[in-house]
Amino acid sequence: MQISGKNDIEKIKGFFKSSILIDDIMEILKYKVDSLIGIDTISANILKKSGVNTIKDLAELADDRILENKEIPADILGRWISIAKVIQEFISSSRFAQKKVLLIGLDNGGKTSILNVIQDKYSMVKNILPTRGVQREQLDFFGYGVVSWDLGGQIQYRENLYFKRPELYFSEADLILYVVDVQDPKRFVESTNYLKIVLQVLEDLNEKPELLIVLNKFDPDLKNDKTTLANAESAKTKFKNMVKDYRIESLDFVNTTIFESFTIKQMFSVALKKISETSEIIEKILSRFSDSINGRAISIISTDGLIFGSFAENETDETLINNTALLMQTLLSFHLKVGLLRENSMVLEYRLNKFSIRGEKLFEYSDKKIPVYLWLLSEDVTLLDEKLNYFTTEIMPLINLFV
Ligand SMILES: Nc1nc2c(ncn2[C@@H]2O[C@H](COP(=O)(O)OP(=O)(O)OP(=O)(O)O)[C@@H](O)[C@H]2O)c(=O)[nH]1
Numbered sequence: 001m002q003i004s005g006k007n008d009i010e011k012i013k014g015f016f017k018s019s020i021l022i023d024d025i026m027e028i029l030k031y032k033v034d035s036l037i038g039i040d041t042i043s044a045n046i047l048k049k050s051g052v053n054t055i056k057d058l059a060e061l062a063d064d065r066i067l068e069n070k071e072i073p074a075d076i077l078g079r080w081i082s083i084a085k086v087i088q089e090f091i092s093s094s095r096f097a098q099k100k101v102l103l104i105g106l107d108n109g110g111k112t113s114i115l116n117v118i119q120d121k122y123s124m125v126k127n128i129l130p131t132r133g134v135q136r137e138q139l140d141f142f143g144y145g146v147v148s149w150d151l152g153g154q155i156q157y158r159e160n161l162y163f164k165r166p167e168l169y170f171s172e173a174d175l176i177l178y179v180v181d182v183q184d185p186k187r188f189v190e191s192t193n194y195l196k197i198v199l200q201v202l203e204d205l206n207e208k209p210e211l212l213i214v215l216n217k218f219d220p221d222l223k224n225d226k227t228t229l230a231n232a233e234s235a236k237t238k239f240k241n242m243v244k245d246y247r248i249e250s251l252d253f254v255n256t257t258i259f260e261s262f263t264i265k266q267m268f269s270v271a272l273k274k275i276s277e278t279s280e281i282i283e284k285i286l287s288r289f290s291d292s293i294n295g296r297a298i299s300i301i302s303t304d305g306l307i308f309g310s311f312a313e314n315e316t317d318e319t320l321i322n323n324t325a326l327l328m329q330t331l332l333s334f335h336l337k338v339g340l341l342r343e344n345s346m347v348l349e350y351r352l353n354k355f356s357i358r359g360e361k362l363f364e365y366s367d368k369k370i371p372v373y374l375w376l377l378s379e380d381v382t383l384l385d386e387k388l389n390y391f392t393t394e395i396m397p398l399i400n401l402f403v
Pocket residue numbers: 105106107108109110111112113114125126128129130131132151152153154179216217218219256257258259
């Protein structure tokens with residue numbers, strides 16, 4: 001897996017003096033402060049007296065210390081600190097830092113299958129055997145480095161292995177994907193009980209990973225099936241009731257099925273959003289841009305279903321824009337494949353009663369040249385026309401820093 005490519009170094013090189021050679025991006029926070037443009041040796045020595053030697057020290061300098069330091073004007077020091085913070089944020093963004101993701105749930109829930117679908121290993125799915133113990137794997141999800149820990153859910157592991165020395169499995173996890181078989185309501189209680197044990201262990205270890213409940217086997221033909229919908233509601237209620245005893249801010253659920261890989265990719269996007277702070281930044285940037293063109297919702301989505309970022313005034317609009325985008329992009333891919341279209345269109349638009357949803361191609365990413373679209377839901381999508389240029393030149397470079 002590629003951890004730091006040349007391009008990534010290019011993105012932050014601008015903050016550094018030209019004489020500074022950057023070869024390993026992970027080492028950057030240990031560089032002396034005067035490797036940054038604008039910080040001379042004298043200032044570096046002044047900072048050193050306050051215990052600030054490296055870029056990391058600078059990024060972590062508390063605000064009240066700025067005023068204390070009379071030798072460097074507060075606004076200048078403030079600017080240096082912001083630069084150091086941007087660099088730190090950039091490095092710690094999920095793209096560089098390996099995230100530990102635990103897949104937990106009863107046996108037969110579909111954990112291992114989900115992991116295979118995420119990696120496009122569809123042909124493997126039919127041969128999967130129950131996982132024995134833990135299987136660790138290095139994944140590259142759209143450039144995010146992830147180490148997945150697939151905890152086989154058979155009873156012998158649940159009752160013995162994981163809880164004898166829980167720290168071996170549950171410490172330092174960033175995220176738990178808790179997988180539930182939505183077609184197997186008889187085991188919902190058993191499943192909530194298992195999660196309860198896990199939550200208790202996490203509390204004892206003082207670990208606070210994010211949690212996402214994955215309602216798997218929500219197969220395409222069951223989307224509107226009354227029994228399945230009722231099962232899903234029943235599972236949600238049971239989990240919500242159980243977590244009341246634990247400090248969980250919000251419990252999120254996502255429906256998936258291995259027969260529609262986009263549901264799995266969407267689920268993973270939602271999950272990664274929970275663990276990467278940078279998405280907040282993207283969201284803020286998008287929200288400001290959306291305001292400037294009277295948008296109700298805005299999203300950046302690749303044709304293979306990765307949501308780079310989105311902002312919406314409410315959840316309904318967010319679901320609407322993302323689902324419309326994914327479906328229209330699928331339609332476009334289909335038309336391309338059967339030769340009804342020669343080129344990837346630049347603009348896709350869907351008009352509804354009072355508003356429209358429009359997608360504009362922004363760029364292509366990865367070696368596979370996967371198109372990424374900017375989607376807007378608005379009463380007047382034409383407002384995007386004059387701002388698109390601004391978006392690609394001013395806003396996209398910012399977002400690029402984090403995706
Ligand atoms: N219908 C349906 N079957 C699925 C889906 N996902 C997985 N399965 C099937 O469910 C069975 C169990 O899948 P696994 O991926 O082995 O489940 P697991 O959670 O890893 O099980 P353990 O390793 O024992 O913990 C397999 O037969 C899969 O083909 C799904 O979305 N829909």
